[in-house]
Amino acid sequence: MSERNISVTLKVWRQKNASVPGAFEIYKVDSVSTSSSFLEMMDLLNEQLIEEDKDPIAFDHDCREGICGTCSMVIDGIPHGKKALQTTCQLHMRSFNDGDNITIEPYRSKPFPVMRDLIVDREPMDAIMQAGGFVDQRIGAAQDANALPISKEIADKSMDAASCIGCGACVAVCPNASAMLLTSAKVGQLNLLPQGKPEKDRRALNMVRAMDGAGFGNCTNIGECEAACPKGVSLDFIAKMNRDYAVASAKEFFGVVG
Amino acid sequence: MNLDAKVPEGSIEQKWTNAKFNYKLVNPANKRKYSVIVVGSGLAGAGAAATLGELGYNVKCFCYQDSPRRAHSISAQGGINAAKNYQNDGDSVHRLFYDTVKGGDFRSREANVYRLAEVSNAIIDQCVAQGVPFAREYGGMLANRSFGGAQVSRTFYARGQTGQQLLIGAYHSLSRQIGLGQVKMYNRHEMLDVVLVDGVAKGIITRNMVTGKVDRWAADAVVLATGGYSTVFFLSTNAAGCNVTAAWRAYRRGAGFANPCYTQIHPTCIPQEGEHQSKLTLMSESLRNDGRIWVPKSRETAAKIRSGEIKPSEVSEDERDYYLERKYPSFGNLAPRDISSRAAKEACDDGRGIAPTGFGVFLDFADAINRLGRDVIEERYGNLFDMYENIMGVNAYEQPMQIYPAPHYTMGGLWVDYDLQTSIPGLFAMGECNFSDHGANRLGASALMQGLADGYFVAPYVIGNYLGAEIPVGKAGKIDVNDPAFAEAENAVKEKIEKMLSIKGNSTPRSLHIELGKIMLEKCGMARDDAGLKEAIEQIKALREKFWSDLKLPGSADELNVELERAGRVADHLEFAELMCRDALDRSESCGGHFRTESQTEDGEALRDDEVFSNATVWEFKGLDQEPVKHVEKLEFDYVKPGVRSYK
Numbered sequence A: 001m002s003e004r005n006i007s008v009t010l011k012v013w014r015q016k017n018a019s020v021p022g023a024f025e026i027y028k029v030d031s032v033s034t035s036s037s038f039l040e041m042m043d044l045l046n047e048q049l050i051e052e053d054k055d056p057i058a059f060d061h062d063c064r065e066g067i068c069g070t071c072s073m074v075i076d077g078i079p080h081g082k083k084a085l086q087t088t089c090q091l092h093m094r095s096f097n098d099g100d101n102i103t104i105e106p107y108r109s110k111p112f113p114v115m116r117d118l119i120v121d122r123e124p125m126d127a128i129m130q131a132g133g134f135v136d137q138r139i140g141a142a143q144d145a146n147a148l149p150i151s152k153e154i155a156d157k158s159m160d161a162a163s164c165i166g167c168g169a170c171v172a173v174c175p176n177a178s179a180m181l182l183t184s185a186k187v188g189q190l191n192l193l194p195q196g197k198p199e200k201d202r203r204a205l206n207m208v209r210a211m212d213g214a215g216f217g218n219c220t221n222i223g224e225c226e227a228a229c230p231k232g233v234s235l236d237f238i239a240k241m242n243r244d245y246a247v248a249s250a251k252e253f254f255g256v257v258g
Numbered sequence B: 001m002n003l004d005a006k007v008p009e010g011s012i013e014q015k016w017t018n019a020k021f022n023y024k025l026v027n028p029a030n031k032r033k034y035s036v037i038v039v040g041s042g043l044a045g046a047g048a049a050a051t052l053g054e055l056g057y058n059v060k061c062f063c064y065q066d067s068p069r070r071a072h073s074i075s076a077q078g079g080i081n082a083a084k085n086y087q088n089d090g091d092s093v094h095r096l097f098y099d100t101v102k103g104g105d106f107r108s109r110e111a112n113v114y115r116l117a118e119v120s121n122a123i124i125d126q127c128v129a130q131g132v133p134f135a136r137e138y139g140g141m142l143a144n145r146s147f148g149g150a151q152v153s154r155t156f157y158a159r160g161q162t163g164q165q166l167l168i169g170a171y172h173s174l175s176r177q178i179g180l181g182q183v184k185m186y187n188r189h190e191m192l193d194v195v196l197v198d199g200v201a202k203g204i205i206t207r208n209m210v211t212g213k214v215d216r217w218a219a220d221a222v223v224l225a226t227g228g229y230s231t232v233f234f235l236s237t238n239a240a241g242c243n244v245t246a247a248w249r250a251y252r253r254g255a256g257f258a259n260p261c262y263t264q265i266h267p268t269c270i271p272q273e274g275e276h277q278s279k280l281t282l283m284s285e286s287l288r289n290d291g292r293i294w295v296p297k298s299r300e301t302a303a304k305i306r307s308g309e310i311k312p313s314e315v316s317e318d319e320r321d322y323y324l325e326r327k328y329p330s331f332g333n334l335a336p337r338d339i340s341s342r343a344a345k346e347a348c349d350d351g352r353g354i355a356p357t358g359f360g361v362f363l364d365f366a367d368a369i370n371r372l373g374r375d376v377i378e379e380r381y382g383n384l385f386d387m388y389e390n391i392m393g394v395n396a397y398e399q400p401m402q403i404y405p406a407p408h409y410t411m412g413g414l415w416v417d418y419d420l421q422t423s424i425p426g427l428f429a430m431g432e433c434n435f436s437d438h439g440a441n442r443l444g445a446s447a448l449m450q451g452l453a454d455g456y457f458v459a460p461y462v463i464g465n466y467l468g469a470e471i472p473v474g475k476a477g478k479i480d481v482n483d484p485a486f487a488e489a490e491n492a493v494k495e496k497i498e499k500m501l502s503i504k505g506n507s508t509p510r511s512l513h514i515e516l517g518k519i520m521l522e523k524c525g526m527a528r529d530d531a532g533l534k535e536a537i538e539q540i541k542a543l544r545e546k547f548w549s550d551l552k553l554p555g556s557a558d559e560l561n562v563e564l565e566r567a568g569r570v571a572d573h574l575e576f577a578e579l580m581c582r583d584a585l586d587r588s589e590s591c592g593g594h595f596r597t598e599s600q601t602e603d604g605e606a607l608r609d610d611e612v613f614s615n616a617t618v619w620e621f622k623g624l625d626q627e628p629v630k631h632v633e634k635l636e637f638d639y640v641k642p643g644v645r646s647y648k
């Protein structure tokens, strides 16, 4: 755990708002402790920029511990950087060397327009959830929680899907800007559980259609999304959703959607 | 200030039932005529917005993140309590009530705590129905773990991501209502003031964080569910955006602020390393189920560990001081948070800290790994061990974790009556932003419980009652945003923004926040005393002056301006911090997380003064240049007799 100070050179995308073009700018940051996080390095740079009467770099962040899904940069071409299973805020400067050049961009994806610098608009993802990412039940009308045993395997699998943090890295990395991984994680979480079964078909149909409607692209099984997902959500959920969707479409044809 | 707690009649078991029966109802056809504003989309806010929307009210919900799913509740790790007694280990509603009142060091309102314990079971039912994938046993039943301050296993969890799963559950329900058009969601909108028309809350002022536009919003009732204020310490376990602004603006408009000095410093966080740090990371309390906390018995050994001369594993058993097990044999490593934190501080102040800075103790899993195997530990805490390794660069399966207490949760908040209404009619406060249930110390896994209790199960009754009783149907939804009160509030917001932008000094908002944090941590942190608090008040005033004369802000008001947002929050923290210190100064006893060094027992435990302080202190704003007025709500203990809070 021997920490030291390093210098890095950043090439950062700067853009004042959605309606003006952006461009890269180069910044040098010195005396970055390797124990600091990537975002702490950005904080340091921003303090430096304010001192120099320049505009600090706008970026999204909140929890800074990899769970809220707010941070969203593309670092050296990969959303959340090249380290697997990590969000940008979990990335530490320990992973960089003195003198490194680092390129930092916003998510580049049609459904996510840039709002400023590294901040993009990710609201279309919420639209997908609003179309079916829930169990239709009244608050307060539930039966006793243990009245419905659920095997550990199913609960665990559902939890694997539910660990999606909605950061949008899967969309950002996909050449088609598809939101299949995100959508399938929610469909998977709920369709696996007995509580979600009654609306299984409806959910798959509505969420996939909402995804198409919100401007996300088609899935062509490239698989970049799984690699970029900081929570390791598996492509299997896409396969499962495709099955659910196919069954639901057939049932819809016969007018018996569940 | 009217501090009538409106505690319902009847025995403690009957109060909530009686209240629900006596509350006014709004008939289903009329509900859609009423509008409610909910600020916040955490467990309390999302829960309330979804529930009220589902009932048919017109709801507007606001949050500062880009999606309601990102509220700070998402980062809760360990679990949520409920009195299900699924473990058959002696739990009951009464025991959860008792533990919470005792855990809060007899500084909470019994009736509220009982209601919390009473609805706890329905919360678990609700979450399961929503599709929250709680941990389960092989037989398909829900699993439980233990948390500090309790001798039963009543904590439900979803890996180390319980808050995430509960919030996503609430977000499911909220999303459904948004999709149906019952709730209108406003992301990236920061509430900057409450609007009162003739003394009654009728709306809010927000700033659109993307365009900078300042807007007026009107409603028949306003709910604040805006979370806690631990970021007054700058470094805390909270998300970077957490702040006191909403609660503070309500206080400035006349809402009483209760017990601001009650803050929780959590014992198991990763120690601070350097000046660049922007947050402290919590290592869930659940780790204390299997980890043993220790420091070396001698200062010399501690020094050798700090310098790297020896490894912790080389310290023999009889050279180690498992101080919690030694001091509190019956609770051991699961002693409540306030007590564990102080014990860590005591050991480090004694020169036996083991982190490079001297401020750190070990949390050691070697015994548990020997006993249960690495697989079991990995299954239970894998993500936490990963998180630790990522931040510290150390593998905790092989070497003990280093931990130290960090600011984490705030028990103080807006004063509310039994109906969660602040002292401003029509303004409600739910979740961490109110003061209601945890007294002077919160037990682990009880904040999530409170957030959801308030949002799902209390909000629908108390908001319905307020609307039904106070606002005739003919007047519902008829508030005019052109009322002079809205104009006045909007102008005040704009003036503050302009003023901050016009200073053009040399100090960045972040640097001022860091300065404030240092003052607060040193003088209003784990140990407080008369002289230190008085000094802190003067230092805060000076820092506030520096803020208003030397602030440096880039950019303008009508654009996405992160530093402007930050500055506004720091400005409010700088006002609030003074009140916090005043409250800490006024409460010359020790209780729970509030430790006044002047008031301790011979063996260094918190010494309460029930004669004088068996109350909640509620502060009333009288202008920044005036002292706030102190009120008290006397606390009665009819069911849990205040005793010495012993965990020995």
Ligand SMILES: Cc1cc2nc3c(=O)[nH]c(=O)nc-3n(C[C@H](O)[C@H](O)[C@H](O)COP(=O)(O)OP(=O)(O)OC[C@H]3O[C@@H](n4cnc5c(N)ncnc54)[C@H](O)[C@@H]3O)c2cc1C
Binding pocket: B039, B040, B041, B042, B043, B044, B045, B062, B063, B064, B065, B068, B070, B071, B072, B073, B074, B075, B076, B077, B078, B079, B080, B162, B163, B189, B190, B191, B192, B225, B226, B227, B228, B237, B238, B239, B242, B243, B245, B246, B282, B408, B409, B430, B431, B432, B433, B444, B445, B446, B447, B448, B449, B451
């Ligand atoms: C790291 C960590 C771990 C924790 N673990 C546990 C645990 O295991 N068990 C447990 O019981 N508790 C735990 N807690 C505590 C618990 O998470 C919180 O107390 C609780 O989630 C607070 O919920 P809330 O709904 O009151 O507020 P929050 O979830 O903080 O939500 C606040 C909301 O208000 C909005 N908001 C705030 N100000 C404004 C404004 N001015 N304008 C517009 N919107 C605003 C925010 O956008 C957000 O939506 C933990 C806390 C932390 C920090």
Ligand code: FES
Binding pocket: A060, A061, A062, A063, A064, A065, A066, A067, A068, A069, A070, A071, A087, A088, A089, A090
């Ligand atoms: S800031 Fe929350 S996940 Fe990165």
